Amino acid sequence: MEAFIELERVEKVFEVRRRTGFLRRERRQVRAVDALSFTVARGEMVGYIGPNGAGKSTTIKMLTGILTPSGGRLRVAGIDPSRERTRLAHRMGVVFGQRTTLWWDLPLIDSYKLMHRMYRIPDARYRENLDRLVEHLDLGELLDVPVRQLSLGQRMRGDIAAALLHDPEVLYLDEPTIGLDVVSKTRVRDFLRELNAERATTVLLTTHDLQDIEQLCSRVMVIDHGRLVYDGALAGLHEAGEGERTLVVDLERELPPIEAPAPARVVRVEGPRQWLAFPASEPAAGLVARIVAEYPLVDLSVREPDIEAVIAKMYADRTDRAVP
Numbered sequence: 001m002e003a004f005i006e007l008e009r010v011e012k013v014f015e016v017r018r019r020t021g022f023l024r025r026e027r028r029q030v031r032a033v034d035a036l037s038f039t040v041a042r043g044e045m046v047g048y049i050g051p052n053g054a055g056k057s058t059t060i061k062m063l064t065g066i067l068t069p070s071g072g073r074l075r076v077a078g079i080d081p082s083r084e085r086t087r088l089a090h091r092m093g094v095v096f097g098q099r100t101t102l103w104w105d106l107p108l109i110d111s112y113k114l115m116h117r118m119y120r121i122p123d124a125r126y127r128e129n130l131d132r133l134v135e136h137l138d139l140g141e142l143l144d145v146p147v148r149q150l151s152l153g154q155r156m157r158g159d160i161a162a163a164l165l166h167d168p169e170v171l172y173l174d175e176p177t178i179g180l181d182v183v184s185k186t187r188v189r190d191f192l193r194e195l196n197a198e199r200a201t202t203v204l205l206t207t208h209d210l211q212d213i214e215q216l217c218s219r220v221m222v223i224d225h226g227r228l229v230y231d232g233a234l235a236g237l238h239e240a241g242e243g244e245r246t247l248v249v250d251l252e253r254e255l256p257p258i259e260a261p262a263p264a265r266v267v268r269v270e271g272p273r274q275w276l277a278f279p280a281s282e283p284a285a286g287l288v289a290r291i292v293a294e295y296p297l298v299d300l301s302v303r304e305p306d307i308e309a310v311i312a313k314m315y316a317d318r319t320d321r322a323v324p
């Protein structure tokens, strides 16, 4: 497959000056992105995750040409984004969930009209795209509302439409579902899935909501301290993180922690309810049978490894082994 996004040992180092006393300043370097290499093929939808400060937004800013890498080689559609930012702007869309690109005081439709001109979108295409986006993102009622009056979920949908009016080949989404309620999240996800399937738009999606990834991306890249620590199928993350399942046990009354055969162990007790963690690779049956036989039981349930916990564990005990 053709590589659409290519990073080869890309680095970004920030110089930060910190005041350490009266007239004294310390200079420090922050290596936000460190020898980062990956490729994304045209039409792929890839999740890009990692803890706070990992370097996700910095990567996206370099991909869009807002920031210039300190080292390495970066190409999008064969173009160096920081050198030819305007040329690339016509081919990409970007949504920063934390910040709107819409004009705050203007009705939504006015922002779109401005973009129509800014991007020199041919009239027919603009109208066709606008109609389609308004329909799919359910924006009809909102077009005449000033952006400042929109709810967060409405504004986000408005922002996504703005990023797509000019038919970009690639869409970067930096936390597009942040702060959205379940209904809005579902709507945004459905739309992205369709966009990727029908238009083969390449999508790079940064999020802290792992359900976004579970529902949209077959491939996920994990970044930590500016380095790629995992690149592969979402399912493989469980193994890479050595996930654990949890057995939630409701007892008839409050009791001391259940004595479970290792490696199963009680990780939490709250009144008559106890939580036991055990390796995801082991069947639960033996453990369940033992507890049923030895404890006064009301109810129990098994929780699958929470991908969030898997990743947290992965960040915690990461070695470089996870990079294939």
Ligand SMILES: Nc1ncnc2c1ncn2[C@@H]1O[C@H](COP(=O)(O)OP(=O)(O)OP(=O)(O)O)[C@@H](O)[C@H]1O
Pocket (backbone or CB within 6 Å): 014, 015, 016, 030, 031, 032, 050, 051, 052, 053, 054, 055, 056, 057, 058, 059
């Ligand atoms: N303009 C800047 N000047 C100095 N340091 C910066 C700048 N931008 C980012 N950083 C630092 O670079 C590192 C990576 O930041 P980045 O915003 O890329 O993280 P992130 O993965 O997007 O985190 P989050 O999940 O919190 O959004 C952090 O240590 C951050 O403090």
Ligand SMILES: [Mg+2]
Pocket (backbone or CB within 6 Å): 056, 057, 058, 174
């Ligand atoms: Mg960020």
